[in-house]
Amino acid sequence: MNLNSHKAWIEIKDYTIIVFGLVLYAFGWTSFLLTNEITTGGIAGVSALIFFGTKIPVAISYFTLNALLLIAAIRILGIQFCIRTIFGVIVMTLLLSFFGMYIKEPLITGEPFMSCIIGGILCGAGIGIVFTHNGSTGGTDIIAAMINKYKEISLGRSILYCDFLIISSSYVLFHSIEKIVFGIVVMAVMTYTCDMVINGVRRSIQILIFSEKYEEIADRINKDINRGVTILDGMGWYSKQPKKVLVILAKRNESLSIFRLVKEIDPHAFISQSNVVGVYGEGFDKIKG
Template sequence: MVYRLMNLGTIIISSLLIGFAFNMFLLPQKILSGGVSGIAMILGLLTPFNTGTFILLLNIPIIILGYLRLGKQFIFYTLISVAVTSISMQVIPERGISDDPILSSVFGGVIVGAAMGFIFRSGASTGGFDVISMVLSQKREMPLGLLISFMNAIVVFISGFVFDWELALYTMLSIFVTGKLVDTVHTRHIKLTLMIITKRGNEIKKNLLANLVRGITVLDGEGAFTSERRNVLITVISRYELTNVKRIIRESDPHAFVNITQTTDVMGYFRKD
């Protein structure tokens, strides 16, 4: 219950930050965000209607897709994120903090990217292309920020034709920074290989299997200097699981030796959740 409340609080605060970045950095300079939000910004700049309203309307069919492919809880959290962003953009005044378009692009992109990363980590999205990217990310192990940046290229071209190509370049800069920050915060695609050398192999194995949905290979080992028998446990986990796994190992055997390396790729079954 506490974990869900923390996720909900993170989603709400992050969504407020996105609305702040849109109205304080990007929209005043006619710099767009990516995906559906970028399209909504174009419509908001060209019509008398608020951008937040278009964000809500354009996300309806995509949220239905996410409901079918990504689950009820994910969509519930995503709806909250979209609603909070939409409402915040109608409450926060559209007033630029800086007149420099480069600074606005970078700082707006940083805030939006970091906020999106925390929303993804909390099991939600900001709607739009994010939902489509997460569906694709489940199929192939690719960095989410890279997928989003690739799909958002269309917004850059629309920006160039509707406004001017200099603004399109600023939009590209903002989208690039956003993608980098998303991948910095959202690290689910990163896999780690753990080699655990311990005298309490059965206890660690039992506790890991009780808390993770991961396979474990157990080997027999021998200390070269002491000739003492050891168990060597090898497993692959996602970056998100590392903190929990380290806690389990410390509680099971405080003297265990653990080697943690980043894994380039995984072949065979590996649960992507």
């Protein structure tokens, strides 16, 4: 398999898994949350509020709101950030239309809390699968990324603020604290499930790479992954031969791309990956103190 075919296969696999994650999310949200009038965060939550208030199909408002955000994001963040987001929004819109046509009633009747749990698990698992393959469902992810570019507010905190505001807004329609509580439960379950699926993918990692092709690997990591590389001098104790060791600090969700890159250049490379408690400096968290 040549290089172009290998890259094409990886792209196809990523997009296929992203679609699977979006199916889980759309099914869980339509079947267990929307039909029980439970509001979640994100653009899906805003679309649900619009649907409850005006009966405009969620797929229409979901696509329209995301399209407006994407136009702004392309100008601010660039087209590269938005390619997979555009794909995710289009697929999600089609899935919401499909499930919306056939699912009109809750799959579990008279059990809104159980629907919260099951819907939150399905949605969280779906989002986690999408994120682990560098996909996006759009919505508050876009807003958070734009805020993060200009303000010292983390992505997670920005998304949390946006989602809490959207869920709280359901009180205007339903005048029910219970609906807000259900929405917060869904948000908590989704967040926990997503984190379990991703398994700490957004945490930082340290990778050590031992390879004779260290220069080519270092250049590609710099250019393709946009991460810094430090080269240390070492020596194999058994062979008594000098060795070069590449040290990379990266986000956990970048590890798959780094492993694929190293395998492409040198399938016989030796790699060690470890979690780190914190990484501070440019490209990571601000230095504490």
